[in-house]
Amino acid sequence: MQWRRSVIILVPFSFVLAVAAEGEIPVKTMTYAQAKQRVADRKLPEFWVGSVTGLADRFAKLQRGEVKTIAETPGGRPIHLVSFGEREQVRHRANFNSAVGAREPSAYLDKAARRKPVVLLIGPVHGHETEALTGLCNLISIMDTGRDLRGKDRTPLRRLGEQCRLLIIPAGNPDGIARFEPRALHGMGLADVRFWGQGTWADDTLCGWPQCKRQHPMKGENTGFLGCYFDDAGVNPMHDEFFAPLGPEAPAILAVARTEGPDLATSLHSHESAPTVLRPAYTTTEQQQAVRSLAEEYYALLEQRGLPHGGLPAVRAEGGEHPAPFNLTSAVYHVSGATSFTFECPHGIVSEKACQVSLEQILEIQLALYESMMRYALQKKAATE
Numbered sequence: 001m002q003w004r005r006s007v008i009i010l011v012p013f014s015f016v017l018a019v020a021a022e023g024e025i026p027v028k029t030m031t032y033a034q035a036k037q038r039v040a041d042r043k044l045p046e047f048w049v050g051s052v053t054g055l056a057d058r059f060a061k062l063q064r065g066e067v068k069t070i071a072e073t074p075g076g077r078p079i080h081l082v083s084f085g086e087r088e089q090v091r092h093r094a095n096f097n098s099a100v101g102a103r104e105p106s107a108y109l110d111k112a113a114r115r116k117p118v119v120l121l122i123g124p125v126h127g128h129e130t131e132a133l134t135g136l137c138n139l140i141s142i143m144d145t146g147r148d149l150r151g152k153d154r155t156p157l158r159r160l161g162e163q164c165r166l167l168i169i170p171a172g173n174p175d176g177i178a179r180f181e182p183r184a185l186h187g188m189g190l191a192d193v194r195f196w197g198q199g200t201w202a203d204d205t206l207c208g209w210p211q212c213k214r215q216h217p218m219k220g221e222n223t224g225f226l227g228c229y230f231d232d233a234g235v236n237p238m239h240d241e242f243f244a245p246l247g248p249e250a251p252a253i254l255a256v257a258r259t260e261g262p263d264l265a266t267s268l269h270s271h272e273s274a275p276t277v278l279r280p281a282y283t284t285t286e287q288q289q290a291v292r293s294l295a296e297e298y299y300a301l302l303e304q305r306g307l308p309h310g311g312l313p314a315v316r317a318e319g320g321e322h323p324a325p326f327n328l329t330s331a332v333y334h335v336s337g338a339t340s341f342t343f344e345c346p347h348g349i350v351s352e353k354a355c356q357v358s359l360e361q362i363l364e365i366q367l368a369l370y371e372s373m374m375r376y377a378l379q380k381k382a383a384t385e
């Protein structure tokens, strides 16, 4: 409460005006100086992790869990993998797609022979979506100490986590996160999401979504401020060229998936609306149904806790005028057989359609997702034994 009061006092008047005006006239251009001016002079709470500064020190202090650097970004920043629970060695004879072709998926990895389910949590590959960096750093604290970064006891969630092997990549795109100066979009407007997220062209026009995907990598004379979607070389890891990689982030994430063979995986993102589980494109209908079932359980948990949620993901074939892209989430399934999905968390921005949530509620939305994933993975494991 202390923090919220200080925000109200410190938000500059120009910022309030700019946000209020947005509903009527959409902001089309923004300079870096203007974007900086719109960032409220606020103190984010201690539990909020909106930066890559200090992450390595934070992980070096862990008493439990294993920390590995799995790649270095074009900006020279490490990508960490933090894992909890022993890795179980099981039979591996073929890569996943060959095993599927063999009509024996277990030839890839004998997942049924493992005692514990394996859950992969992929933190923001879009640098302005720090809701998941906060969520995952809190989960790491819970697995290490039993408490979240607010000091709240989370023993039940830790006990669930101890029954799984957890693979946590807290920051999927450290370059993008490092470029994200506001640390949180909470309380800001749609134009701020566009500036920091997708960036601008050389004439200060906001790139916007999905137009920001019409040039990839995002580099060259026509580009302005590089949005946090991208690493320092202009690569958006969600849409890397998976068969001939452009950047180091997506291949490192996929290497974790391929070698560990998770049962369940998610790529964590954020948007304007309520918490939503998305349909995993280019996966089997059975996989899509599994994601829908998990979403049903997750949404029920959110309702029980008085938290909002979006609609259920459909189960359908690909196609239509604008077919879904084969993205990082699809690729995770195709290298590891994991039930894989994209999650979108609310930023808590100020707009007509935005889902209104506090920073504390954002943390609860994240932790409830991890809890639902662990429960789902454990149920599935129990059902196959």
Ligand SMILES: [Zn+2]
Residues within 6 Å of the ligand: 126, 129, 268, 269, 270
């Ligand atoms: Zn995203």
